[in-house]
Amino acid sequence: MCIFCDIIEGKIPSYKVYEDEDVLAILDVSQVTYGHTLVMPKKHVENIVEADEETIEKCAKVIGKLSKQIVKKTGAVGCNILNNCGEVAGQTVHHLHFHIIPRYSENDAVEFKFKESKKQDLEEVLRTLK
Ligand code: 5GP
Ligand code: ZN
Numbered sequence: 001m002c003i004f005c006d007i008i009e010g011k012i013p014s015y016k017v018y019e020d021e022d023v024l025a026i027l028d029v030s031q032v033t034y035g036h037t038l039v040m041p042k043k044h045v046e047n048i049v050e051a052d053e054e055t056i057e058k059c060a061k062v063i064g065k066l067s068k069q070i071v072k073k074t075g076a077v078g079c080n081i082l083n084n085c086g087e088v089a090g091q092t093v094h095h096l097h098f099h100i101i102p103r104y105s106e107n108d109a110v111e112f113k114f115k116e117s118k119k120q121d122l123e124e125v126l127r128t129l130k
Pocket of ligand 2: 003004005006043044045094095
């Protein structure tokens with residue numbers, strides 16, 4: 001059972017911001033800021049690591065289009081694009097989705113903070129990643 005598949009199939013109501021054959025965008029029920037929107041593929045895939053390239057590209061196109069539209073229509077001064085991949089990263093719904101979170105001020109309800117972290121040898125990190 002997947003709550004977003006139920007939304008896509010119309011079994012659970014949602015407020016649709018955008019829809020095409022492959023992608024759906026809906027208002028996030030939590031509205032962390034005014035206009036908070038979720039973009040998801042209609043095809044069920046758990047997260048970005050599991051998703052095929054075409055699915056990610058289709059979502060990316062809609063994220064680009066809607067970010068502009070949402071910022072313009074709401075009068076926001078910026079936005080965060082967020083994807084939580086895996087429970088360790090805060091993913092609670094296991095159907096790939098991207099948050100578009102319009103930002104109105106640094107003191108709104110959103111806070112991303114990087115804690116102080118260990119220094120890394122960037123050459124070594126690069127060798128690992130490639
Ligand atoms: P995650 O933590 O997995 O990145 O984000 C899941 C998001 O889905 C949360 O922000 C939560 O508010 C939203 N959400 C969970 N259930 C529903 C629902 O039934 N309808 C809508 N519109 N949003 C939901
Ligand atoms: Zn699903």
